Amino acid sequence: MTPNTEWKNVILSLAATVFFAALCYLSLTSIDGMSWGYAIAFISFFLAVSGVVVALLFVHRARAMDRILSDPSPLARWTYPEEMARVSAEREYGEFQERNRLMFYVIGGMLGAVALFFMIFMGEGGLETGIVLLAIAGLLFVVSKITPVLERRHALTAPREAIISRTGLVYQGRVYPFRSFLMGMEDVSFKEAGRKAPARITFSFLQLIGQFLVLRPFDVIIPVPAGEEARAETIVRDLGR
Secondary structure, X not given: OOOOOHHHHHHHHHHHHHHHHHHHHHHHHHOOHHHHHHHXXXXXXXXXXXXXXXXXXXXXXXXXXXXXHOOOOOOEEEEOXXXXXXXXXXXXXXXXXXXXXXXXXXXXXXHHHHHHHHHHHOOXXXXXXXXXXHHHXXXXXXXXXXXXXXXXXXXXXXXXXXXXXXXXXXXXXXXXXXXXXXXXXXXEEEEOOOOOOOOEEEEEEEEEEOOOOEEEEEEEEEEOOOOOHHHHHHHHHHHHO
């Protein structure tokens, strides 16, 4: 059975919040403000607030996943053979790379602009603050390259299961609510099997990302096991309404 790992993400986000809040307090009380103190405090405060927001989002996702997993009569519950799951994981790996690249452009660009502002206009201490912000942007770049690899590894070892309910879907251990605070399903469609690909249901979502709430579309493609095509078409018709 697919476990709900979103509660683990809530705990990790809250732990990060406590760490950065403590770092912010220590930087204000133990480090001279003009000797990196203000810069570290500013970054730590920003990350602590972000940790709270991320934790709240994971709580929402965890509750949505609990509802789907406990649904006594889901629209579909399919288990896949290993090869079908591997092909899907490789496809999602490429899509995740594109999403990470976009997020880095948004967040990294914002940090770079703020860094330049500090370095040009803030005088004493501005150069150090700008260097710290640029270092954070560099760290985000590294993370944007590493996380797709970790996600691919997760997908290859994730439960080979898809659960579709009337409120959302769980696929390979991840939850996709049809309606949530920052994400919503815009369309659902069915495609018949081809010579090299199984039949599949495509769930099209829109998600708000970044400080400036950039709309990012993405698809979740659910392979349909052989013999379940008629059921898949019925699901699409019902959810499409």
